[in-house]
Amino acid sequence: MHYILAIIILVTSLYAKTKEFSIVVDEPFSNTLLDVTENYDRTISAVGFIKTQKSIVSKKGTTYTNAFDYLSSISNTHGSQIHLVKVDNQANITLRKSINLNNFNEAVSILKTPESGYYIGGYTLDGSLLILKLNSDGDIIFRKTFGTSNYDKMSNLILLKDGGVLAIGSSVTTRSRNDKLFESGLGLNDIYISRFSKDGIKLWSKKFGTEYDDKGIDATEANDGSIIVLSQTNHDKFKNISIMRLTENGDSIWLDHYRNEKLITPHKIIQLKDNNFVISLSQEDDMHKQQIRLMKFDIQKNILLDKIIHTTYASTLKDIKEYSDSKLIGVGYVSDTYNRDGLAMLLDSEFNMLQQEHFGEESYDEFSALTILHNSQAVAVGVHTDKDSQETNMWLVKLNKDISLAQTAPRATDFYKELCRVFKDEINSHKLIIKEDLSIMFIDKSLYFKTAQYKLTGKQEKFLKSFGEKLLPFLHVNKMLINTLEINGHTSSEWAGADFTNTYLLNEKLSMNRSFSTLAYMFKKQDIKTQNLLSNIIKGSGLNSSKRVILDEKEDREKSRRVSFKIILK
Known part of the structure; x- marks a missing residue:
């Protein structure tokens, strides 16, 4: 495999001194960045989580007669908190802020607001869903906690044309007749979708699924306001995907299941400039190695293009975006028996691979998401692991359009x-x-x-x-x-x-x-x-x-x- 050390290294040119645009944020315990966006001032903001500890004040005069009572008193003292990172064009970190909530929590998405702030989507580790609206300094404007009475988890938060957001994820089946959403669940886990107005008012919440284990993965809004949903169904040894089209009010228009004897995992759906859609999947080959699979379809669920991108090593694209010239860029990971690297891949509109690059050290490195910048560069975020370390660190990398590692902009x-x-x-x-x-x-x-x-x-x-x-x-x-x-x-x-x-x-x-x-x-x-x-x-x-x-x-x-x-x- 081809490795590029993704730490900030000074590079000397003939005249101007620059450095590679790669930032590793090293904190105690395992941490990660999960989504990224470009700010209106051309800086970059990313969101993820860091591990933290809650201070415990012991009750005065409390005496414990056994270890189990004591351990119960200090349970839930360690966990994740949403963390916001802001970076300028010289790869300087200009803002770092943990969004400390009462319950431990993790973020999955970051979206820009017209006021230069952010929507953050995530979930608490005890099973509630979260939407936070922050100002440009990372201060909370409002917080929405929602979900069912059971354990819920968010997969993504999507910005809609009306300024509102759509939360998609999964919910453990409800068997309580007191649940306001359903008297009983659909299966083991169900697809869970909620829509909010730009003012944070919940407009509707709905469940979808089969009698098996279902999970909402991602969604995108079509030009007519309908919503295209990507989901996964687990049944015995099989993982299948489903694509569903909903009205803006969450009513089903059509549903298509794609069953496969091979294990298949969905990761991302985007709308293209031609108003069609592309989903990124990973599918096991005969050697049980993950290969990238891309599918293009129209709003009437007609498959226009379905292609497997064969690579030497097991590869997955966890996020994809489209350039103005219809080329696609994707990021994820590539792995062999002993190592995993961050993967960046450039493809043409017919899903032919034009270029691929691997980034990382001889350990565990992975990209989770990317965004395309105003100048056709891209930023990918994920995790980086130092050699001989067992802890992941937050990682942010800027790439040129040819997916080479970008240099920092000089002052x-x-x-x-x-x-x-x-x-x-x-x-x-x-x-x-x-x-x-x-x-x-x-x-x-x-x-x-x-x-x-x-x-x-x-x-x-x-x-x-x-x-x-x-x-x-x-x-x-x-x-x-x-x-x-x-x-x-x-x-x-x-x-x-x-x-x-x-x-x-x-x-x-x-x-x-x-x-x-x-x-x-x-x-x-x-x-x-x-x-x-x-x-x-x-x-x-x-x-x-x-x-x-x-x-x-x-x-x-x-x-x-x-x-x-x-x-x-x-």
């Missing part, structure tokens, strides 16, 4: 210092200046354009050649950190003999021509490798006279006739 101030170092000679000779927003301004008089001109002079071409010989290697080395290289054309505000409309339009065309002539000259001078890089990041634009140079409250027309560069980081 803008650090990137600014590196860029100034690269162009130290040009700065000292007053050829250019660099601002902290990573914009580069030419200030040598020979680099300005003459009135109404956009074609480059010999001096401009000579300087751009030497400028590019320093800038482009810098961009290449730091390409995973850079989103855009802007080349902006500028003009002064006047245009002789023209009214405002024509002045604006003529200057706009002139500024675009200045940008294009600069872009074209630099692009043509590069080899094909550098051209490929530039084609992905370069952006030419004409800014007219909107950024004209002002000195002593007056426009400096000569200095306004220029081009400028700006680097925009991811």
